[in-house]
Amino acid sequence: MKKLLKVECKRAFANKTFYLCFGIGVILCVWSLYIQLVEVRTFNKLLQEYGMEKAGLYYPRSLYNSFIGLDYAYLPSIILYTIFPLLVTLPHAVSYYSDKKSGYIKNILIKAKRTDYYMAKYISVFWSSFTSVLLILFFSLWISALFFPALPPEVTTATYCPFDSSAMLVELYYSHPLIYTIIYIFIDAVFLGIISTIALGISCYTDNILFVFSGGMILYLVTDYIMELTGRYEFSPLRFLKPTQLTCNSKPLIILSELVLIIIVVAVLFLRKEREKDVF
């Protein structure tokens, strides 16, 4: 199992699509930072020209509202959190489909136990997606920290999210914003890592690579659409994965329940049923 896991991880992290995923994330993070820097520069010019009395009072931008996860206003952040399930599928999640389709799986299954192969595939898919989310979000945090001071969030300025007193970990955000940000980055990485394994479950039942690739994303968007129709925003991962908790307050129990539900469904479909099937 260990050897197979090592081989699968090597495949995942040496893959060009892993770098493509990180590259797309980096572009969005840099774009987000650029927009904010332009805005700051424009405001500074106004401040120089007209002075504080005419330009208005201004609480400077901070790391904690410029980091892509905590930015609530700009397009790159919206795009990133919308396409995240698609991005995390890039590194390794389609590899089971490819192994099966090309026949490569036969090379492996005559050398390793089926349980080991399916388990190694599941872990490596999760691990590669988890790592790519961490890399993208920490990259954003790092480049934002290079340009913006880590000013503590000030709720009265109305420029910081979360602002609702019932939001998840809100007290931590205003007392220890860095810890809040790091915890949320890990929540996102775990949840999106698990979302990427949906592709494994879909691979068992379809011959269409597009569906395997986009299945997680479709589910993510459809869930959001249904939850929006029913007004239960807190059930939509698209909403609760955003550390701003802008449109809904995240509920730990809901996040955990959805996580467990996905794990169980994929485990039954992929780890249990698929390994019993004949390989042709």
Add this chain to the structure above:
Amino acid sequence: MYIRLRHVTKKIKQEKLLDDISFEFQGGKVYGLQGKNGCGKTMLMRAICGLITLTEGEIDINGERLHKDISFPRDVGALLENPSFLNGYTGLENLKFLADIQGKVKEKELKECLTKVGLDAEDKRVYRKYSLGMKQKLGIAAAVMGSPKLVILDEPINAIDETGVEKVRKVLSELKQKGSIIITACHDKEELMMLSDEIIRISKGRITV
């Protein structure tokens, strides 16, 4: 080394692809499977590799029952139908990936193996850029790396030139001398006769001779 098939039957949607096959393969021999397309040669190979479950019967490999004591033969190398490898890696890297799963074969042996089948171990081209013949040779190299006790080759000389075929013959002969069981299938009757010590004729999922 032996493989004992007892009443091996595989049905898919009421169609018998393997029909009550009983046979014993012995080490140090090359067995050639002969028969028309769809007669069950590849299915029999898949069954021996443990890739499919049997509807009836059992396969005994050196006293261990497939799907009961073991999920695949302990020491097997196989090329089933078309060779399939990772497109973005060289031949040697591909072999390394597979060898690392069991951790039995060292890099030096992998290089030797590639040379034996007529491939350059230092070739930096990735698998995607290989010709059909080169892909086939890499498939054979993957099947014979580490000199497994059981080698299964389905149409091994497809797309391989005369020099390559000669090398394949030599490799198989070496494995035979080491006591391996070699099971092969080939559409070229003459070549199959030349490669094999024993011909097994299969028709409609049954061994006829």
